[in-house]
Amino acid sequence: MARILVIDDQLDLVALLKDELESRGHQVLTALDGNEGVELAQMEPDLIILDIMMPGMDGYDVCRSIRSAVSCPILFLSAKQSETDRIKGLALGGDDYILKPFSLPELLARVDAHLRREKRALSLKLGGEGNWIRFGSLAINLHSRQATVEDSPLSLTKREFDILELLALNPGQVFSREQIYEKIWGYDADGDSATVTEHIKNIRAKISSIDPETQYIGTVWGIGYRWEKRPGKGDGDARKAIT
Amino acid sequence: MARILVIDDQLDLVALLKDELESRGHQVLTALDGNEGVELAQMEPDLIILDIMMPGMDGYDVCRSIRSAVSCPILFLSAKQSETDRIKGLALGGDDYILKPFSLPELLARVDAHLRREKRALSLKLGGEGNWIRFGSLAINLHSRQATVEDSPLSLTKREFDILELLALNPGQVFSREQIYEKIWGYDADGDSATVTEHIKNIRAKISSIDPETQYIGTVWGIGYRWEKRPGKGDGDARKAIT
C-alpha cells in the first residue's frame, strides 16, 4: 500500500514496527542509524518514522538533512518528554511527535491518518471522485482508473494504467525504463525493465487506435520515455523537424 | 495566513486560541457547538481544531458529518485519555489528537506543522515543469532533458545534451576534451576524446540552425571549449577575442 521508512537504533522496535506495518500491507524500509536513514530516504518513501535519540546522527539531524528533498510526512518517535523537544521536532519539519513508550495501535492509527491525509491532499489537487484530469485530449480519472482519448475510453490493463498515470501526471519529465519499473513494480522487484518497453508499446497501440495522428508518449533516445506536453504529429519526428 | 476554525464549547479556551492564532496572522472562525461548527465548516477553512466533548453533537459527530466535504486537517482536542478514544478520533478522519490540558506552544507548533504540510502537498504534485534554467537565450530543463535556443526547441541526442549541460551549467569555465570525456563517459571509459570534437560540432550545427548569428560554444585554442557567457557574434570571431 505505502512505502514506509523506519529509522531507529533499537533493533527490536524496528522489527516490531516492520512486522506490524508489513502485516497491514505496507512496504517497509528500515535503517538502524541516521546515515543509513538519510540514504534510504532517497527511495521516496510515503512516510518516515524517525527516532530522535540515536547515536551519531540523531533524528533532528536526519530530519534537517532530508526535509528539503523529501516531502512525505515525518513522525518523530522519542522518549523525550519535554515540551521544547516536541516543539523542536515539529518546527524542524516533522509532522507528528509520538512519545515512547507508545501504544502500538495508536501509532498505527496515526500512520494511517497521515497516509490518508497525504492521499486526500493529492486527490484534492488531482481532482476528486468524479473529476477527470485533462492533458490535452487525454483525460484520466484516478479514482475509477479510467482514461479517455478524445472522449473515447481506453481499455487499459492495470500496469498500463499505472505507467500512463506516471507519465501523464508528470508531463515532460523523462523517466528511464528503470525508474518506471522501480516506481511501479517497487524498488525491490526483480525483473527485467524490458517489460516496460512492451507495455509502452501496448499503450501506444491502444491510444493510436483512437487517435492515430498524435504521438503522446515520446521516446528519449538513450534515456527513456516522457509524456509530450505538446504532442508531435504522426510518425512522430518532432526530431527531424527540428534538426 | 490561514483560515482556522475552532470548535469548542469552552468559551475561555476558544478565546485564548483565537487570540493566539490571530496574533500569528491567521484568520480564526469560532463555533461554540457542533451544529455551528458544521455550518462554519462550509467556509472552507484550512484547518479545524475540534473539541470532542461537547453537549449535543460531539466532536466525533462533527467530524463524521464534515469529513466528506472538507479535506483540510482536523485536530481533535480532548480530555479523554483513553487510547481507544484517540484511535477512534484518528480513524474517523482526524489528523491529530491532542490531550487536554495541552501545552499552548505545542498546539501552535502542531497547527503550524499541519498547515505547512498541507501547503507542501499542494505545491508539490503537478505543476513541476518549472525547472528551466536560462542562460541568455538558451534554456535547459534537466527534468525533461530539453533545451531551447530563443524558445525554439533543440533536438539533442543524449551525449549532446550531456555536453551542453556540462558547458552551460559552468559558463565561462574551460573544459579540455579529456575533461569533458571523463565527466560524461566516466573516468574508466576507454575511447578517444576526439569524439568530443565531433559532438561539439554537431551541437554547434544544431544551435546555429536556429540562431546563426551567435556563437555560444567557444574554442579555446590548445585547451578546450567553454560556454560563452557573453556570446560572440558571427563566424566565430569570438575566438580571436578570447585568445
Added chain:
DNA sequence: GGCAGAAATCAAGAAATCATAAAGAGCACT
C-alpha cells in the same frame, strides 16, 4: 608566405537502443 600543431569537417562503419512480434508463464474466474 610557409610550417606544424590543433581543430573542424566528412563519411562510413560499429555499437547501442528501441520497436515489434511471438511465445511462454502466471493468475483469476469459471
Added chain:
DNA sequence: AGTGCTCTTTATGATTTCTTGATTTCTGCC
C-alpha cells in the same frame, strides 16, 4: 482443471546514435 486475460520474457530486425580515421581548414608562429 480449463479458459481467457494480463504480464513477462526472449528473439529479431530496424533505427538512431556514437565512434573512428582520413582529410581539410584554421591558428599561431617563424
